[in-house]
Amino acid sequence: MKDYVRQNKSAWEFNAYNFWVEHDGTPEERARRDLEDPVGMLKKYAVYFDSYEGIRVANICGSCGKKAIPLAILGAEVTIFDISERNMRYALETAEAAGVSVDFVLGDVLEADMKKYRGFFDVVFMEGGILHYFHDIGKFMEVMYSFLRPGGRLIASDFHNPRSQGF
Numbered sequence: 045m046k047d048y049v050r051q052n053k054s055a056w057e058f059n060a061y062n063f064w065v066e067h068d069g070t071p072e073e074r075a076r077r078d079l080e081d082p083v084g085m086l087k088k089y090a091v092y093f094d095s096y097e098g099i100r101v102a103n104i105c106g107s108c109g110k111k112a113i114p115l116a117i118l119g120a121e122v123t124i125f126d127i128s129e130r131n132m133r134y135a136l137e138t139a140e141a142a143g144v145s146v147d148f149v150l151g152d153v154l155e156a157d158m159k160k161y162r163g164f165f166d167v168v169f170m171e172g173g174i175l176h177y178f179h180d181i182g183k184f185m186e187v188m189y190s191f192l193r194p195g196g197r198l199i200a201s202d203f204h205n206p207r208s209q210g211f
Contacts, residue, residue: 060130064108071134075113075141082114089171092199096120102161102191104153104170109135109146111171116144123165125153154178154187165191171201 068074083090089111093099096118103112106124108131116122116139124135124146132148139146149156168188178184188198 060108060128061134064131064134068108068110071137072141074138075143078113078117078138078142082117085114086111089169089199089201092197093167099166100164100193101167101169102165104168104188105172105174105177106135107131107172109138111169112146113139113142113144115169116146117142120167121147123147123149123161125149125151125156127152154183156187156191158187158190162190163193165196166193167197167199168192169199171199173203175202 064074069077078085086093093115096115097120099120101112101115101120101122103109103115103122103124106112106122106126107128109124112122112124112135124132126132126135126148127150129150132150135146136148168191170188175181175184192198
């Protein structure tokens, strides 16, 4: 694991589960909100999905499942790629409380099993400011596009200015 990846992992492991409980409620509370209005929980991103039922979605740096679980409730098959075990715990407990399942790949997404995931996903979805975690954007985008099946869709929203991040 590269040093910068190790640093990111360390930062995201620090008190993450408790952070999500304090900000989003217990997994059961979060699941109730997700079940009440899954499209609403997707916020502005809902319009970028033509459908949900049966599509395979890679949620990159999907953290606590804040978008993955509503997608699963709507019928998508979601795989979260994230580096934090504590994020994984919160996401999986929330999914269980919502009565859905999501896959969670723990580790550096740039080291994902390409034998398994190349061309596997209909949608690669990332949001919330993740690009600054990756020092080689070219390599990152190569992996993201490799995940997509032919004709698949990349949905990305990032609030960090790449120019100020040294890209």
